[in-house]
Amino acid sequence: MNSATVISSEICYHCGEDCTSETVHFDDKPFCCTGCKAAYQILDESGLCSYYDLDVNPGINLKNTKHRTRFDYLEDEEVISRISDFWDANKLSLTLYIPNIHCTSCVWLLENLQKLDSGVLQSSVNFLKRELSLLIDTEQTTLRDVVEQLVTIGYEPEIRFDKLDSQTQKSHQNRSLWLKMGVAGFAFGNIMLFSFPDYLDTTGSGLGGNFHIFFGAMNIILALPVLLYSSSDYLKSAFAALSQRGVNLDVPISIGIMALFGRSVYEIVTMTGTGYMDSFTGLIFFLLIGKLVQQKTFHRLSFDRDYRSYLPIAVNVLNESGDEYSVSLDKLEPNQQMRLRNQELVPCDAILLSEEVFMDYSFITGESEPVAVKKGERIFAGGRLTGNSALLRTEEKVANSYLTKLWNHETFQNNDKELKLTTFADRISPYFTVVVLGIAFFSGLYWLQTAGMEPALSVFTAVLIIACPCALALSTPFTLGSALNVLSLNGLFVKNHLLIENLSKATSIVFDKTGTLTESDSAEVIFFGDNLSAQEQTQVKSACQNSIHPLSRKVANYLTTVIARGSMNEVNKPRGNLPEMTTEHGQGDCFVDIKSSPNLTFEAPRKDDPVLLSNSEIPGKGIFAKMKGTKIHLGSRSFLIEKGDIHPENIPDANFNGSTVHLSINGQYRGFFGIKSRIRNGIPGLLHSIKEKFNTYLLSGDNDAQKSEFKNYLGTNGSLLFNKKPEEKLEFITQLQEKGEQVVMVGDGLNDAGALKKSDFGIALADDISSFAPACDAILEGNSLSKLHDFIDFSKASMKIIIASFVLSLLYNTIGLGFAITGHLSPLVAAILMPLSSISVMVFTFVTTRYFARKRGLMIWK
Amino acid sequence: MLIGFSLLVALIFLGLFFWAVKTGQFDDQHTPSMRVLFDDKKSTSKKSINNQKNQDE
Numbered sequence: 001m002n003s004a005t006v007i008s009s010e011i012c013y014h015c016g017e018d019c020t021s022e023t024v025h026f027d028d029k030p031f032c033c034t035g036c037k038a039a040y041q042i043l044d045e046s047g048l049c050s051y052y053d054l055d056v057n058p059g060i061n062l063k064n065t066k067h068r069t070r071f072d073y074l075e076d077e078e079v080i081s082r083i084s085d086f087w088d089a090n091k092l093s094l095t096l097y098i099p100n101i102h103c104t105s106c107v108w109l110l111e112n113l114q115k116l117d118s119g120v121l122q123s124s125v126n127f128l129k130r131e132l133s134l135l136i137d138t139e140q141t142t143l144r145d146v147v148e149q150l151v152t153i154g155y156e157p158e159i160r161f162d163k164l165d166s167q168t169q170k171s172h173q174n175r176s177l178w179l180k181m182g183v184a185g186f187a188f189g190n191i192m193l194f195s196f197p198d199y200l201d202t203t204g205s206g207l208g209g210n211f212h213i214f215f216g217a218m219n220i221i222l223a224l225p226v227l228l229y230s231s232s233d234y235l236k237s238a239f240a241a242l243s244q245r246g247v248n249l250d251v252p253i254s255i256g257i258m259a260l261f262g263r264s265v266y267e268i269v270t271m272t273g274t275g276y277m278d279s280f281t282g283l284i285f286f287l288l289i290g291k292l293v294q295q296k297t298f299h300r301l302s303f304d305r306d307y308r309s310y311l312p313i314a315v316n317v318l319n320e321s322g323d324e325y326s327v328s329l330d331k332l333e334p335n336q337q338m339r340l341r342n343q344e345l346v347p348c349d350a351i352l353l354s355e356e357v358f359m360d361y362s363f364i365t366g367e368s369e370p371v372a373v374k375k376g377e378r379i380f381a382g383g384r385l386t387g388n389s390a391l392l393r394t395e396e397k398v399a400n401s402y403l404t405k406l407w408n409h410e411t412f413q414n415n416d417k418e419l420k421l422t423t424f425a426d427r428i429s430p431y432f433t434v435v436v437l438g439i440a441f442f443s444g445l446y447w448l449q450t451a452g453m454e455p456a457l458s459v460f461t462a463v464l465i466i467a468c469p470c471a472l473a474l475s476t477p478f479t480l481g482s483a484l485n486v487l488s489l490n491g492l493f494v495k496n497h498l499l500i501e502n503l504s505k506a507t508s509i510v511f512d513k514t515g516t517l518t519e520s521d522s523a524e525v526i527f528f529g530d531n532l533s534a535q536e537q538t539q540v541k542s543a544c545q546n547s548i549h550p551l552s553r554k555v556a557n558y559l560t561t562v563i564a565r566g567s568m569n570e571v572n573k574p575r576g577n578l579p580e581m582t583t584e585h586g587q588g589d590c591f592v593d594i595k596s597s598p599n600l601t602f603e604a605p606r607k608d609d610p611v612l613l614s615n616s617e618i619p620g621k622g623i624f625a626k627m628k629g630t631k632i633h634l635g636s637r638s639f640l641i642e643k644g645d646i647h648p649e650n651i652p653d654a655n656f657n658g659s660t661v662h663l664s665i666n667g668q669y670r671g672f673f674g675i676k677s678r679i680r681n682g683i684p685g686l687l688h689s690i691k692e693k694f695n696t697y698l699l700s701g702d703n704d705a706q707k708s709e710f711k712n713y714l715g716t717n718g719s720l721l722f723n724k725k726p727e728e729k730l731e732f733i734t735q736l737q738e739k740g741e742q743v744v745m746v747g748d749g750l751n752d753a754g755a756l757k758k759s760d761f762g763i764a765l766a767d768d769i770s771s772f773a774p775a776c777d778a779i780l781e782g783n784s785l786s787k788l789h790d791f792i793d794f795s796k797a798s799m800k801i802i803i804a805s806f807v808l809s810l811l812y813n814t815i816g817l818g819f820a821i822t823g824h825l826s827p828l829v830a831a832i833l834m835p836l837s838s839i840s841v842m843v844f845t846f847v848t849t850r851y852f853a854r855k856r857g858l859m860i861w862k
Numbered sequence: 863m864l865i866g867f868s869l870l871v872a873l874i875f876l877g878l879f880f881w882a883v884k885t886g887q888f889d890d891q892h893t894p895s896m897r898v899l900f901d902d903k904k905s906t907s908k909k910s911i912n913n914q915k916n917q918d919e
Contacts, residue, residue, distance in 0.1 A: 050900075054899065107893060108897075124893075128893070175886075179880060179883055182876060186875075186876045214865075
């Protein structure tokens with residue numbers, strides 16, 4: 001194994017990351033970390049290297065997976081049987097959700113899993129759903145082995161609490177729509193064929209009379225399944241609406257359908273004409289295409305997640321003799337002892353049995369700073385443990401915990417927000433129906449007086465036929481479907497196309513702070529003060545790198561990067577003497593003020609560090625490190641005054657928006673590290689343009705440390721609210737709505753879940769759209785937040801397009817009515833007019849949505 | 863006679879369409895388009911072809 005470590009700027013062969021700090025070489029290929037190298041080795045040994053041929057650097061970066069999830073619970077037979085689709089003697093079939101699936105290579109590798117583990121009998125990927133279906137021979141391998149194998153090559157499946165007993169329901173409702181469309185298309189094509197002689201030959205001379213009867217009979221036989229099967233949804237919906245004394249768009253459509261079919265059968269049976277069966281089947285065919293467009297959803301995204309998809313599926317519990325075993329969450333009882341490790345979630349309210357831990361509640365409450373919890377204190381469900389492993393005693397069952405209480409709020413009980421959604425078409429359909437029936441009735445009456453019963457009936461039905469709002473019914477799904485595509489290309493994934501209307505009506509926009517306007521897992525570190533030599537940088541780094549305190553870890557991370565960069569080339573130097581940079585951390589690694597630091601146990605210093613003679617940390621104050629000839633004090637201002645013997649006058653007031661860590665070396669004050677959560681790119685610009693047109697609010701669960709900063713962007717004082725509990729956020733949205741505002745809420749955490757649900761359009765922000773997001777109406781990619789204003793403008797334009805396409809389709813209806821009232825509606829005219837109107841509406845909506853999207857600077861092609 | 867035959871052919875196609883839908887061929891319309899690019903060769907070759915085809919979003 002010829003692996004060597006050098007510093008370079010190569011690109012990792014496995015994952016395509018820049019190899020910043022150290023590069024591992026293997027087989028003449030650079031890797032950014034040992035994880036990537038290991039994955040390559042596994043694939044190389046199994047002859048699976050075409051993984052790298054299908055896509056460039058397809059691998060998943062394995063650098064940041066420090067804490068490996070434990071899969072003990074996958075040996076528990078009960079858990080296995082509850083998450084699998086099918087399990088008998090030695091065959092196990094199950095479906096895993098793997099968010100990391102992202103390219104052709106992923107599909108190829110996962111479908112060749114049997115080369116890695118011969119116990120895998122069958123594996124197939126559904127790319128859009130990010131799902132892997134497995135069939136495993138349990139005599140040759142275990143589920144746990146397979147899952148751990150997946151983790152080492154970078155495809156960690158997400159197995160959450162809600163997977164228990166949720167038999168993967170294969171969606172079959174979509175299939176029936178395909179079948180209905182198939183039947184309609186089949187009948188449409190064949191009837192067109194049979195009707196063709198009639199189009200060309202209106203006199204009927206060239207055709208034998210028998211053929212006429214035969215074609216007529218065939219038309220009826222072909223049209224019957226279309227009426228009974230394909231159009232059943234429309235007829236049922238219209239009937240349901242009428243029986244509730246309402247009128248939706250399906251009512252005039254159904255009237256049109258019935259009129260078309262009835263008239264055609266009448267004409268064929270009485271041999272007075274050829275009927276409109278071609279128009280009838282074509283109409284249903286186009287309507288069903290519209291419905292299929294409407295059904296397009298984003299399979300890989302879940303919009304209706306609750307706390308159960310946030311929690312793990314099982315937890316490690318200790319029995320009386322102290323042995324650990326895993327228990328699925330719903331079996332977890334009060335008064336059990338459980339052990340949690342770094343970065344694991346607390347599944348239910350519990351009492352801490354260990355001395356002291358840090359809990360990161362940022363996702364639950366929006367607080368950006370982890371909280372120190374002492375022995376005997378209560379820990380709330382949903383918190384993420386940071387630091388050493390801890391022992392806890394459960395207090396409540398999972399279903400009775402604090403976290404779950406929010407979901408018992410009434411907002412989560414009713415789902416009427418979506419039921420209330422009506423299209424513009426539905427709203428005008430009562431008037432439409434009345435007008436059409438009126439015209440049909442009066443023109444029928446006119447013909448009755450002038451020409452008698454026969455032509456009167458014919459005109460009456462002709463009006464009903466031609467006024468059938470087929471194009472009208474298509475305009476909404478096609479416009480919004482097209483808008484949905486444009487938005488998703490730009491990073492906004494809307495749950496349901498009808499919700500776009502809610503977005504277009506927005507009057508108020510409410511933002512969450514932590515994780516929404518600021519980046520949750522990335523902090524900005526700037527050093528203010530005198531130049532630090534390379535040696536001093538290394539010394540300070542080694543002084544703080546053993547601390548698990550979030551602030552010192554950020555400083556250490558920052559210095560590591562500075563040292564790595566500094567030795568390569570001189571980086572440009574802003575304000576401080578050290579280059580500005582951003583430290584990236586794993587999820588949940590938020591920063592705390594140094595005041596809440598715990599007493600820490602240190603690991604032995606690493607060999608390549610400067611010799612640490614002694615290193616002590618005063619909880620909540622700072623670190624004192626003694627090295628050969630050097631003493632370093634690092635911590636709060638008061639710590640340096642008390643312990644570092646620095647005169648208060650020598651320490652300048654840190655005029656900084658965020659946390660500060662002061663540094664003195666050998667009794668000399670050297671400056672401070674300023675650390676603050678970073679505001680996302682483009683946010684100031686967005687807030688500036690949005691506050692001009694909308695009422696803009698900041699609603700944060702965090703403290704008001706950054707208040708003055710956001711005040712600059714937002715202007716008025718009243719729109720900044722801090723220290724809000726989840727319930728208060730929800731209440732705030734309700735108050736706005738009571739004032740008649742249409743509220744768009746942008747948030748990211750579970751603490752925003754209530755507000756997102758209550759608002760008219762709740763947007764969950766996610767840096768990784770496949771990761772957990774609370775229940776919402778749309779998921780927005782983190783870096784697309786700056787385009788929010790364009791999205792709203794575009795949704796407004798879409799609503800105008802719908803109205804324009806309505807006018808277009810009404811134009812066709814009017815032309816058709818002209819033919820109908822004058823008694824000239826031949827089957828040929830109907831057969832041309834109906835598909836023409838549908839197709840032109842489709843083309844019109846497609847072209848105009850793309851045009852308006854482009855005008856707003858949104859991407860329209862991939 | 864030919865009309866009946868043409869209808870029969872059309873019915874066979876309709877039946878095939880039903881079979882295709884029922885066996886789930888319309889459930890996932892994206893993954894098969896990626897699968898078609900895979901070769902069956904047992905590749906251990908070290909050459910890396912910059913195959914950008916069908917690169918997804």
